Amino acid sequence: MQLDGFLESSARKFPGKTALVCGDQRLTYLQVEERANRLAHALLTGGVARGDRVVVWLENGVEAVVSIFAILKAGGVFCLVNPGVKPEKLGYIISNCRAKGLITGQAVPDSIRQCAVWSGKEDGGSPRPPGNRCIDVDLAALIYTSGSTGKPKGVMLTHLNMVTAANSITTYLENRADDVILNALPLSFDYGLYQVLMGFLFGGTVVLMKSFALTYVVLETLMREQVTGFPIVPSVAAMLLEMDLARYRFPALRYITSTGAVFPQSHLARLRAAFPGVRIYSMYGLTECKRVSYLPPDQLDVRPTSVGRGMPNQEIYLVDEEGRRLAPGRQGQLVVRGSHVMKGYWDSPEETEAVLKPGPLPDEKVLYSGDVFRTDEEGYFYFVGRGDDMIKVGAHRVYPREIEDVLHAMPEVAEAVVWPAPDPLLGQSIHAAVRLKEGARVTPQDVLFFCSKRLESYLVPKTVEFREELPKTATGKLSRRPSPGSFSRSALDIDAAAVARSLEETIRRQVRDQLRRRGVVVGLSGGVDSSVVAALAVRSLGKERVLGLLMPESDSSPDSLRLGRLVAEQLGVEYRVEDITPILTAAGCYSRRDEAVRSLIPEFGPGWLFKIAMQESPEEDSYVVYNLLARAPDLTERQVRLTYEAFQGIVAATSFKQRTRKMLEYYWADRMRYAVAGTPNRQEYDQGFFVKNGDGAADLKPIARLYKSQVYSLAEHLNLPDEVRLRPPTTDTYPLSQTQGELFFSVPWDVMDLCLFGKDHGAAAEEVADAAGMTCAQVRRVFRLIDTQRRAALYLRAEPLLAE
């Protein structure tokens, strides 16, 4: 089948059905078909022949849709460019693909060489189809995407490629002819384009909007048109959630899809609340094959960061550096196999060869994505990072070269380099480091302005810094990484006042609007994390809406109770002391635990103290070994290596403590209609250092995205007592006092912060080592331990699985 067959077939089956809604225009399938036929005849008359490229430069609207199908009907290849494209890039694309002509409603820039121009409104020709000219291995579209050389490259897609992708996607979305899709994504973006193609494949209705800019109009359209399918990107989700969604009802809405970046978990719960019963599909794709994978909606809570296991009628797998296929559980480059894989990049044999490589069958080509993934035991894929310099800004792929070329064109710029910076919404944003020519007098704003005139908005750097010297690689080339000296502890610096304000706002919204509870319960341990959470809750909700719970047990350090009280009194909140020792005793927490200890030290009994401690070993490739450190009543100490049984026995029994505390927090939350605030910081949340259904449970976790050092700066800003602010993190879990470092991390908390931050932001081990005062080998070891812990944390964070 050919792509234009989607329209022809639906026009035959549902001639009078609404195919397309754009503003106040409503077109039936027959009307779209006839307009496309008329334009196709005009194109043919204008000289378009089989295989000719025609560029479409139009905003989302009837003309754009009609143009796509008209070009196909004429046997041509359509190439949609972003409506915001700059003249220079438009000119490049037109000349690169040797376009036969251009369909646009705008005045064609002078710089573009003479080519035929149509408006998309041509209606002189016959309303009958001009007759089929192509077969399914002919090209249907060229989609230009950012290229590593700085010039956009045209992804060549055949009819077969696109029909295959559309079939797979509509299969897993379970689309039906009564689906109504609202698309506000530009058609130049393949995600937007396919909404129209797929809608026409299953004979649905496509409501086309020019953008998401007027969010309330989008929401009203969703309601008015009784939309069933709604494609968005994560940044749009954030915009929607800014709105008062309680005012709207979407009973018809069946699913929301999102692609371009992992769906932020913070958005997910709120999106669920706003769109109850709506399936949410988190997806991952590449223009080179359209879509690679989707996460089945029921897996979104189980493994929110996974992209799923592929999609129907294709195969995906990971390979190592030699191209050998890897088994599940490994990490490697993602390879995509199927008839949706492109034919290559237009006129770029070298770039094509780099990504299309021989597949299992003779002459078959498979797509090497350049994206590094890992899989879990059940075969779900997780994005790890890029194998090259590409930056993913939301759904856009950006190669630094294109932006650097523009920066270098600025007369005042001597040298410039671009690298990714972390961005909470988009995943990554673009950062430019610039060395100015001597005597140049410009501001970073001038540089941004220069870029914004020459680059589409998503390519304009978010931040620009001027440097005396730019980082260079060993061979003297500009390095697309911050220089070794530039990754430092200051990377973790925050504007504590701004962060506190934003968290207060979040807590208020979460407690009142989402959870609809009257206040919060915070378990106060006298540590910095719980104290910061309590202080934020007080500023957010008022001190009369915060209840502090102090829950000591017989192993707790006396400091915990004293400092917890100190914080509660300073904040002026009501607090209660619940000694949990009797509950723990009755449940057998201590007796079961001591029995496990006695399996190693038979004489262990009353008067003895112990803790579990990691054996320090600075070697790069050494193991983490857990020891039991015990102190006898006569103060002699013994250290024994733990056995698996003893370790599990001690940990399982000790977990009673956090589970009991949570039980009491919920007791008070139930009595007062409060929500329970959890207090993990980023280290603990990310690394899974919490007890499942114990301190891991909560209704909100305000500081789970803050690094430990950032929590300390908040504590300072919030004027918490010095004794709390300066206290090192402790576990307060075992009878012998212990720092978190001894149990959880093999490095002190501030070093752990640097390693975690560096790892998450693509810093090289060398850079982290410099900043942390460690050797590269030590940093690499911590990086590996972080990965190990993350795998374990998947279970800890997983919600109960439901059988369908």
Add this chain to the structure above:
Amino acid sequence: MHTTIRQYIVDNFLFGRANGLSDSESLLEQGVIDSIGLLELIGFLQKRFGIRVADEDIIPANLDSVDCIRNFVEGKLACN
């Protein structure tokens, strides 16, 4: 012995699915064994082969792949 060790690792850490695990691959790097799994493995080796694993034996050179473990256990048994 090789089969016993391999089968134990596949059964306990890979839930019965070998997934193409090769005998020379790093168990740590492939995420097969973590530090708690390591304790379990040591317990198994001591019990099953009657060897004593000393603290200084707990290094990747001895335990990080099926092959390493087999060599290590054979060495231990030969010394006895």
